[in-house]
Amino acid sequence: KGCKLVGCGSALPKLQYSNHDLAKVMDTTDEWISSRTGIRNRRLLSGNESLNGLGVEAAQKALQMAEVEPDDVDLIFFCSSTPDDLFGGGPTVQNALGCKGNPLAYDIRAACTGFLLGLVSASFHIRSGGFKNVLVIGADCVSRHVDWTERKICVLFGDAAGAVLLQACDCEDDGLFGFDLHTNGDGKKHLNAGIKQSEANIVNGLVSGLMLPSVSASISNIQMNGQEIFRFVVNAVPETMEASLSKADLRVSDIDWLLIHQANQRIIDSVAKKLEFPRERVISNLENYGNTSAASIPLALDEAVRSGKVKKGETIMLGGFGAGLTWGSAIVRW
Ligand code: ACO
Numbered sequence: 001k002g003c004k005l006v007g008c009g010s011a012l013p014k015l016q017y018s019n020h021d022l023a024k025v026m027d028t029t030d031e032w033i034s035s036r037t038g039i040r041n042r043r044l045l046s047g048n049e050s051l052n053g054l055g056v057e058a059a060q061k062a063l064q065m066a067e068v069e070p071d072d073v074d075l076i077f078f079c080s081s082t083p084d085d086l087f088g089g090g091p092t093v094q095n096a097l098g099c100k101g102n103p104l105a106y107d108i109r110a111a112c113t114g115f116l117l118g119l120v121s122a123s124f125h126i127r128s129g130g131f132k133n134v135l136v137i138g139a140d141c142v143s144r145h146v147d148w149t150e151r152k153i154c155v156l157f158g159d160a161a162g163a164v165l166l167q168a169c170d171c172e173d174d175g176l177f178g179f180d181l182h183t184n185g186d187g188k189k190h191l192n193a194g195i196k197q198s199e200a201n202i203v204n205g206l207v208s209g210l211m212l213p214s215v216s217a218s219i220s221n222i223q224m225n226g227q228e229i230f231r232f233v234v235n236a237v238p239e240t241m242e243a244s245l246s247k248a249d250l251r252v253s254d255i256d257w258l259l260i261h262q263a264n265q266r267i268i269d270s271v272a273k274k275l276e277f278p279r280e281r282v283i284s285n286l287e288n289y290g291n292t293s294a295a296s297i298p299l300a301l302d303e304a305v306r307s308g309k310v311k312k313g314e315t316i317m318l319g320g321f322g323a324g325l326t327w328g329s330a331i332v333r334w
Pocket of ligand 1: 036037113152153191226227229230264267293321323
């Protein structure tokens with residue numbers, strides 16, 4: 001069995017904040033942020049917006065492009081590390097899309113690499129023969145989990161959702177040529193947002209005398225050693241891309257577009273340079289949205305497709321990295 005990309009979509013919060021806006025409320029400058037990262041603006045969730053709402057909008061656009069009805073979707077991966085509900089966003093998104101027949105819908109939580117892992121997992125499901133139309137949604141609202149007084153982290157992120165529809169096809173139309181995925185849990189110390197557990201109090205049962213632990217927990221804001229992540233990524237991403245090329249028996253010159261997780265323009269430029277990939281074939285929209293975590297790849301893909309930059313039949317090297325640490329690459333045909 002083969003699988004191919006047949007639709008994409010994206011959704012953004014309404015409110016935009018520029019570097020100049022941030023400089024009004026914290027000790028930073030447009031010059032610092034843009035020269036170190038390439039970021040100039042970001043969208044942040046507010047008011048009555050929800051991450052699930054963005055995920056639904058992105059998924060609806062992908063379905064419309066593919067001309068597939070919600071009822072024909074038989075699996076949804078909601079790739080997010082910052083869902084509206086601790087128990088996940090997949091089921092809520094499935095319900096809001098109105099997919100009849102209760103198709104399987106669940107979350108994949110792998111930070112900025114989440115979408116890439118969802119995409120490859122979707123391909124396994126389709127190749128198994130049990131699924132025909134799989135929605136892969138990457139959605140994150142990292143702004144809820146940063147300390148807005150910690151300038152070296154909060155300026156980097158934005159909120160968004162992106163989605164693709166992967167569909168079963170004959171082998172000769174297959175649109176996922178090769179992939180390479182990794183995790184190194186030791187790298188968690190460089191990037192995490194752990195649970196803060198309060199000291200356990202004991203609730204004394206009034207009647208029975210039974211003693212129950214009463215523990216409250218909250219999630220810490222994101223902690224990141226940016227320099228360690230940077231050093232790691234500029235080597236690991238070109239290596240994983242070389243591995244995907246080798247598995248697919250392709251060369252860099254066979255690839256039309258390079259699309260790396262949009263975290264830092266200097267990372268994107270460094271990876272492209274190491275692979276000797278032409279600059280004009282590198283997709284980047286980081287300037288407008290910042291690092292949107294699991295949404296970044298499908299958001300950039302959607303913009304590139306809808307603007308006519310990426311054309312039907314062209315090949316794209318996708319590269320992701322993020323907390324875990326997780327990283328990897330996949331070669332797809334649009
Ligand atoms: N405005 C002004 N000054 C700042 C700011 C700011 N927003 N933030 C930090 N600074 C200052 C620091 O205090 C420091 O000052 P000092 O030298 O007086 O101490 C100086 O700027 C340099 O800070 P560094 O942290 O060393 O800056 P660096 O050049 O490493 O850039 C950055 C930081 C942009 C975070 C970079 O390291 C990076 O992009 N790393 C990769 C991060 C990444 O890609 N993460 C992806 C995964 S995200 C996920 O999975 C959730």
